[in-house]
Amino acid sequence: MILLVVGRVALGIVGVLLVVALAVVVGGAFAPRVPVIGFLGSFVSGQYPLHAALAAVVGVAAAAGLIGLGMLRFGGVIAVLAALVLVGTLVVLGTQAAAARAAGVRIDWELTLTAVDQRGAPPDLTVEYLPGLDLAVYLPSGPGPHPVMVWVHGGSWVRGTSADRARANRWYADQGLAVVAVRYRLPADAPLPGATLGEAQRHDVARALAWVRGPGGAHGLDPDAVVLGGQSAGATLALSTTAALVGTPHSSLPPGAAGPPPRGTVAFYPVVDMRQIAPGLQDAVFGGPTSANVGLTRAASPGDLVDPRLPPTLLLLGAADNFIRADLVRGYDAALRAAGVPGRLVQVPYADHVFDHPYGSPGAQIVRPAVLAFVREQISSGRDPSGR
Structure with a gap:
């Protein structure tokens, strides 16, 4: 009798918690x-949709167990x-699988x-390109010269590391594309004299490009x-x-970049x-609010820097991105194409x-091949790097 009560309570707790969380x-x-x-839902459905679906299956099993233990009404509700949340998670998975098929990608569900x-993917070498940076x-096997993607990590301009996409970088290298992941200046690093943090970071990215074109050849x-x-x-x-390297109006780079x-x-x-x-990030990047730093804000905002001379641009987006507003990225993509800049926008359904x-x-499995195909196309096209 005691075991029956304990089993009912345990299954009831599991069922309720899973159903509420998955709802x-x-x-x-x-x-x-x-x-x-909305943020919680799109975050989980973008990063862990299969885990959510399996959790829903556990919820259904818990409900079946409650019914089997005689809790017909409670178990029936659960x-x-x-079942409803399981259907919802399967719709998300099915839509993402359909997007993968449309892109010619076969999802590896075990990998998911x-x-x-x-x-689990250390770089082949680490080199200093500026003092302290x-x-x-990540290098392909075999002799070069190898095409290169210089990779700039995220972190709201104030955090992050060059290892944030280490395994993806290794995948690109295994496909023949070298990746050079940049550690750029953060607030704790030595500042660039006479420059705000945002300007210094663009300087560092430009210098990383210069390293690839110089010492990187070795x-x-x-x-x-x-x-x-x-x-x-x-x-x-x-x-x-x-945009600054192209010479787009309102763009800027510190001297030497x-x-x-x-x-x-x-x-x-x-x-x-x-x-x-956020205001705190505005203070960190510009040294004050954007309203008091109009020129700096323009130089850092891609939406203000659309120019027909820009090189081909591939945008990748979670269709439900709450953090950076997916609608603004879609508008930016439209502005680029209207200006004659080649490229496209790839969106992942139900992803943040x-x-x-x-x-x-x-x-992740959908966009990696899209990035690789885009890079190969640009490398083989012979398009003038100036974007003209």
Whole structure:
């Protein structure tokens, strides 16, 4: 009798907790603009959709167990709710699988279940390119020269490391694309004299490009086959640095950072309007609010730097991104194409910011081949790196 009571209580707790948690996830996935719930739902559905579906199956099993233990009414309610959230999670998975098929990608579901971060892929070498700042270099096998993607990590301009997409970087290298991941200046690092943090970071990204085109040749890197990519704040830095190297009006770079622009730009969910960032970040990046630093804000905002001379630009976005406002990125993509800048926008359904942080997430598996194909196209096209 005691075991029966304990079993009922344990299954009841499991069932209720799972159903409530998954109801929040599913509700947020289908209503991503609802505060808090929308973020939680799209975050889980973007990064861990298979885990959510399996949790829903456990909820259904718990409900079946309650019914088997004689709790017909309570178990029936839990069963109905668990079935509804299971259907919701399967809709998310099915939609993402359909997006993968449309992109010619076959999802590895075992990888989705097990590869939940980016660990386990150290670089082939680490080199200092500026005093106190280094580059993590991932090299393809065999002799060079290898095409290169210079990668700029995210972290809201104030944190982050060059290892944030280490396993993805190794994947690109295994496909023949070298990756040079940049550690750029953060608030704790030595400042660049006479420059704000945002300007200093663009300086560092431009100098990393210069390293690839100079000393990088000794490591098998092709100086004439370089693209620039990044995610979140790093994507914004990649886009604004490229605009400055092209010479777009309102853009700027500190002295000593000039050079040819990359062949193309790859931007994962960038902030395209720096007026949208939190006041504390405005203070960190510009030394004050954007309203008092109009020139600096323009120079850092890709949306203000659209120019037909920009090189081809690939944008990657979680369709439900709450953090950087997916609608602004879609508008930026439209502005680029209207200006005649080649490229495209790839969107992952039901996904929020940093959907690709788990190496095995469906979104990560969808976008990696898209990035590789884009880079190969730019490298083989022979397009003038100046964007003309």
